[in-house]
Amino acid sequence: xxxxxxxxxxxxxxxxxxxxxxxxxxxxxxxxxxxxxxxxxxxxxxxxxxxxxxxxxxxxxxxxxxxxxxxxxxxxxxxxxxxxxxxxxxxxxxxxxxxxxxxxxxxxxxxxxxxxxxxxxxxxxxxxxxxxxxxxxxxxxxxxxxxxxxxxxxxxxxxxxxxxxxxxxxxxxxxxxxxxxxxxxxxxxxxxxxxxxxxxxxxxxxxxxxxxxxxxxxxxx
Amino acid sequence: xxxxxxxxxxxxxxxxxxxxxxxxxxxxxxxxxxxxxxxxxxxxxxxxxxxxxxxxxxxxxxxxxxxxxxxxxxxxxxxxxxxxxxxxxxxxxxxxxxxxxxxxxxxxxxxxxxxxxxxxxxxxxxxxxxxxxxxxxxxxxxxxxxxxxxxxxxxxxxxxxxxxxxxxxxxx
Numbered sequence: 001x002x003x004x005x006x007x008x009x010x011x012x013x014x015x016x017x018x019x020x021x022x023x024x025x026x027x028x029x030x031x032x033x034x035x036x037x038x039x040x041x042x043x044x045x046x047x048x049x050x051x052x053x054x055x056x057x058x059x060x061x062x063x064x065x066x067x068x069x070x071x072x073x074x075x076x077x078x079x080x081x082x083x084x085x086x087x088x089x090x091x092x093x094x095x096x097x098x099x100x101x102x103x104x105x106x107x108x109x110x111x112x113x114x115x116x117x118x119x120x121x122x123x124x125x126x127x128x129x130x131x132x133x134x135x136x137x138x139x140x141x142x143x144x145x146x147x148x149x150x151x152x153x154x155x156x157x158x159x160x161x162x163x164x165x166x167x168x169x170x171x172x173x174x175x176x177x178x179x180x181x182x183x184x185x186x187x188x189x190x191x192x193x194x195x196x197x198x199x200x201x202x203x204x205x206x207x208x209x210x211x212x213x214x215x216x217x218x219x220x221x
Numbered sequence: 222x223x224x225x226x227x228x229x230x231x232x233x234x235x236x237x238x239x240x241x242x243x244x245x246x247x248x249x250x251x252x253x254x255x256x257x258x259x260x261x262x263x264x265x266x267x268x269x270x271x272x273x274x275x276x277x278x279x280x281x282x283x284x285x286x287x288x289x290x291x292x293x294x295x296x297x298x299x300x301x302x303x304x305x306x307x308x309x310x311x312x313x314x315x316x317x318x319x320x321x322x323x324x325x326x327x328x329x330x331x332x333x334x335x336x337x338x339x340x341x342x343x344x345x346x347x348x349x350x351x352x353x354x355x356x357x358x359x360x361x362x363x364x365x366x367x368x369x370x371x372x373x374x375x376x377x378x379x380x381x382x383x384x385x386x387x388x389x390x391x392x393x
Contacts, residue, residue, distance in 0.1 A: 033227070037227075037228045038235045040232055041234065042235050043239075044236040045237060049241075076322045078322070083321060084248055087247055087251040087321045092255070092321070094323055095326060098328065132286045134284065141283070144275050145275055150273075155371045155372070189282060194328075
């Protein structure tokens, strides 16, 4: 039986072809949407993870007087976020019984630590066999200067209370950590080697060092 | 509506999967990069880092008060024997696996005379006569020796002492 129309076309095969084309377009459209969603999702996932690891707040750490540290850093019991953050900001950290690390990037008022400001860091001797305080640039490395004043430690401070000036110029007297060419924000890191067991048991009982702003270049002080 | 829900669901699942994969893979990637930099002189060999200065860039947040020696180990062919010499004041030998976990640490208080550690793969037999044996959770990793050296005098003493450190594959 002839099913062609007056122009020699078969109407049923034409509609089947149209349906096939529609189906094909729908599939292609769906696949395209799926791929776009997949790529966008992957970008969001990788981006958010890298931001959290490199720039985000410390994860699961103890906060003491504005200093943040993680008792689990370096250990097998660390959760994946702590492990990733430590890998980015302090790879090869020791486990807590050997050393604990506290960092802070703001003064006592909460303002970011800036290269153009001078700070006074003071407190009682941290509860550890040995400790040191170091300033780091935003790239997580030491400030690029030749002032020979990269850190301050228990060897120089002794067993009692300590006070050290942190800034771009050497003070007339007293201890100094140079932040010249550090950039902003600066991070101060306190390393406590062989911390007292009481600190590990109850970090919040510790009176952490205080960071006071002495002056800033913009103040004209 | 149905298409939008499907799009959003796909996006959320892909984002969660990529986020988690990045977080879990990051420490291994960071360790691989560190091992490449620190092990440039060869694996299963000690390399003494110069005194930390403002231009030190091998590892993030270096401590200027410490003197570092490092051995990138690979247990593929044989266990590795690491010897750490004692040093005046604080010193330690710490072992890190491929995931960046510090799975063992020894120091001047646990071993005042220094120590020799035989590192083996998890579940592998130690060579006969091996003293202190430690299992590494991964085939490769980093052994790091830290010595307190905040001043010139302590730096010179620690630098002299660390010449006795070694890291080598055990004889089969």
